[in-house]
Amino acid sequence: MLYIFVDIKIDSLHLLNTIEKNFEKGPLALLSTIQFVSTIQQIASDLQNLGYNIEIPQAKPLSPGETLGCTSPKIKNSQRVVFIGDGRFHLESAMIANPTLEFFRYI
Numbered sequence: 001m002l003y004i005f006v007d008i009k010i011d012s013l014h015l016l017n018t019i020e021k022n023f024e025k026g027p028l029a030l031l032s033t034i035q036f037v038s039t040i041q042q043i044a045s046d047l048q049n050l051g052y053n054i055e056i057p058q059a060k061p062l063s064p065g066e067t068l069g070c071t072s073p074k075i076k077n078s079q080r081v082v083f084i085g086d087g088r089f090h091l092e093s094a095m096i097a098n099p100t101l102e103f104f105r106y107i
Contacts, residue, residue: 008035010084015106016043019082022104025051029078029101031067031094033085036107040065040084053077072097082106 019028028047030040041064044054057073058064067073067083072094075081081103083091095103 006035007038010036010039010107012039012043015039015084016046018106019043019047019052020050023052023080023082027053027055027078027080029055029057029075029081031057031065031073031075031081031083033090034063034066034068036084037063037065067091067094069093074098075101080104 030044032040040056044056047054055075055078056065057075058066059071059073062068062071067090069090070093072090075098079101081094081098081101083094083103084106085091086107091103091105
């Protein structure tokens with residue numbers, strides 16, 4: 001089997017500004033599908049510099065922040081999660097794995 005990783009570029013500055021305008025500073029988890037994992041890594045340090053305590057959870061063997069199908073990480077240190085991706089399937093998997101948290105979808 002051959003895996004081809006696709007990295008979809010989005011306007012990370014818009015995402016950063018959207019988070020800053022809609023979420024108070026403090027703990028915040030970031031999740032996505034594999035196409036947007038590089039975006040999560042890119043904005044995490046910027047958000048930390050703005051005063052957010054960013055959590056990027058991992059369910060091995062997936063990449064940090066990645067949700068794939070029914071494989072979703074447990075989020076330990078945040079009550080709010082920003083999920084970057086389209087559709088609902090992967091988001092709902094993360095919500096089922098973390099039923100007490102608030103989820104917000106970007107895209």
